[in-house]
Amino acid sequence: MKTEEGLELTPRKVEYLKFLSEQGGAVRTTEIATHFRVDPSTITKTIGELADAGYLLHTPYHGVTLTDCGKAYAGFLVKRHRILSLIFVRNGLSHAQACHEVSRFESFISRDAVDTMCRSMGHPQQGICGEITHDDGCMAAGKHH
Numbered sequence: 001m002k003t004e005e006g007l008e009l010t011p012r013k014v015e016y017l018k019f020l021s022e023q024g025g026a027v028r029t030t031e032i033a034t035h036f037r038v039d040p041s042t043i044t045k046t047i048g049e050l051a052d053a054g055y056l057l058h059t060p061y062h063g064v065t066l067t068d069c070g071k072a073y074a075g076f077l078v079k080r081h082r083i084l085s086l087i088f089v090r091n092g093l094s095h096a097q098a099c100h101e102v103s104r105f106e107s108f109i110s111r112d113a114v115d116t117m118c119r120s121m122g123h124p125q126q127g128i129c130g131e132i133t134h135d136d137g138c139m140a141a142g143k144h145h
Helices: 011-023 029-036 040-052 068-090 095-108 111-120
Strands: 056-059 063-066
Touching: 011 029, 011 040, 011 063, 011 068, 011 095, 029 040, 029 063, 040 056, 063 068, 068 095, 068 111
Parallel strands: none
Antiparallel strands: 056 063
16 A cells, blocks of 8 residues: 555545544534534535545444544644644744645645655644644555555
């Protein structure tokens, strides 16, 4: 299996995985729909696609949980957001501006680019919105599911 490059998902799917990661457990599809202000049928379709890709487990009427590799991938997505936001803050943007601007384009930045920027910054441990972890789990080993 291939190593994830960080470019596999649409911006919306990236946001869903990051949200699920922040919740730390099973989340009902209605909670996801409410949070993102979308129709539950849209969530159900997207959840199915993310489950088929191996990022999460969906048990109808019980909720959605991240798989081990889904957790690792979501961890990278959070790391990417925090590294990019930190760069923006260090270059004059407010925390809110940095977070907003990064959310607009982060899905198009590769793992290699993030790793290079992170190294050049000395592997910071703290971003503007939380801790920056440097363990990419099963993705670094090239495992997806």
